[in-house]
Amino acid sequence: MSDFTTQELMAIFAMQGFAGLSFFSVLLLMALGLAIIYGQMRVINMAHGEFMVIGAYATYLFSTFIADQMPWMLDYYLILAIPFAFLAAFIVGWIVEFVLIRHLYQRPLDTLLATWGLALIMQQGFRSAFGAREVSVRLPDWLQGSYRPTMMIDIPINGLAIMMLTLAVTLGVAWLLFRSRWGLRVRCTTANREMAGAVGINTRGVDRLTFALGCGIAGVAGAAFTTISSTGPTSGSLYIVDTFLVVVFGGAGSLLGTVASAFTIAQGQSILDFFIGGSMGKVITLLVVVAILMIRPQGLFASKVRR
């Protein structure tokens, strides 16, 4: 670190910071979905990465469809692909909850294992349907290139766009949770399931909708993912451990906690990777997170609701 001038160091931090942004965005979207599900139902969905991949493949299918049928729309397909990805993951999530998850509510460890089995099945499904090789989407022109505020800082436009998307989704989720009737029902069920049922809330219906919504957000993460990387059957497993740690580290009940912990973990890895390299950045970040979790198991922003 000593052979960089202060100005260069600032530039490096800025650049690595922005490079970490794409990772942060995808991680945050995944973690939001998982945090909603975990906060509401105490279900840890090991197949969450695969829902992201559903969104990614949906985006890929949509883009090939547009490229074939409506090539004049190619520049704008991404905007439309996002709701499509959301819907695809939402529907699959709904079905999964109905068929599998609802039998396992009182057994969190078993849910972990059953959803792992589901992840295996989904991965093989992807392999059979799309082939084992990775597929990628053609980025529209306005997303390519980068923005150079100064000579030394190079910010990819791609990363900025995903950040905007993530911000929009996060704000949308926050609004939904705190300003809508559905959000009210979710918060009631989380706080006291029996009373919520007693006042007439269909807790099972809320659970199903919540699970599907969490999966849908993972689908949006998948759409974002296609702009930074190619998609393969096992792409889901790239982010899953980090996503879990983000949720657990941020504190299960807190939106702000999820954002803060996703930011810390993503940027920590990104910046440390530059200076130390050889994957040690990831190792150190993970070690620090695990150590902090051992000292403070409830995470950064613990839920103030008494269980």
Added chain:
Amino acid sequence: MNDKLDFLDGRSGLISLLLLAALILVIFPLGMGVDQLTLTGRFLSFGFVAIGLVLCWGYGGILSLGQGIFFGFGGYCMAMFLKLEASTPEATAIQTTPGIPDFMDWNRLTELPWFWVPFNSLTFTLIAILLLPAAFAYLIGIAMFKRRVSGVYFAIITQALVVIFTILLVAQQGYTGGANGITDLRTLKGWNINSDEALRTLYFITAALLLAVIVIGKWLLHTKFGRILIAMRDREDRVRFSGYDVANFKAFAFCIAGIFSAIGGAMFTLQEGFMSPSLIGIIPSIEFVIFAAVGGRLSMIGAVYGALVIGFARIALAEAYPQLWLFMMGAVFIAVVLFLPYGLAGLYEKYAPRLRALLPGRAAGAAPSTETSEVRS
């Protein structure tokens, strides 16, 4: 049966144990060639980890998705010893620095790192295989259980630890052999471990150790420790209110599981002649849990069968129907969790008394083993 052998769960338990012993000590060796026997030995070495999981997960309620770490501890310790023995200055004369393992030479190390040096001694290696995983498990266990981190959180943290471990192993390839691991192991104190005769002997050693570990595990469960373990799984707060230090007991269970896994890892290395990070990662660690779940999370003998059944099924099916195999694994896992929470052993316990009653001249309803009946309350 006299009281001394009560811990083997009465007559039916003893019969199950003897059946398993007959299978792995007599039937398999008679019916299989050396290659198949070594393959079976590989599955048996996974069985050690599954038995450990039965103890800490089935009876203790502590789900660890990171048993690969301990398998790796045992495996790498043994591999380091064997590698040093195979890297004598005469054997490595063509290297830039003779006397050190080949991968270190490729990575331009010029002397043996300090933590490799003690592994020149077999005694140290054997002690390390037992103590290192126990120490690590105790540290992690105490740190987490004292903070009352349990259940899902604990499982996720063990997963994170596995990821950390694997990345470290692969990244520091000068010290650990990297992604390829430690390979080309030849002799154990001068005895060639790659010869057919040696492989057969190693198989028998593995099988015998496995049976010994089962007996030790069953004995543990019948001590006070075993009762407290089951109590902690079912009603941890009551155990705490009764004055027991829950964290220590849980950490101890986790240590035992770790030691068993390490023994498995060491035997794997001896039989297969290598150890690599691919046996330690997230997926192998979950597979160990699958073995225990399918075999029966409350049955140590069942866990061994689970490892054997899935191992052989994979060999048979994955070649014929590679696409089908992962579907089946996922489906089996889901089915076991949803419908067969006590695995094959549970099925056996449920239907064996009825089958026995059908046999002419036999008294109906032999006493079921206490392993599963305890849980059904």
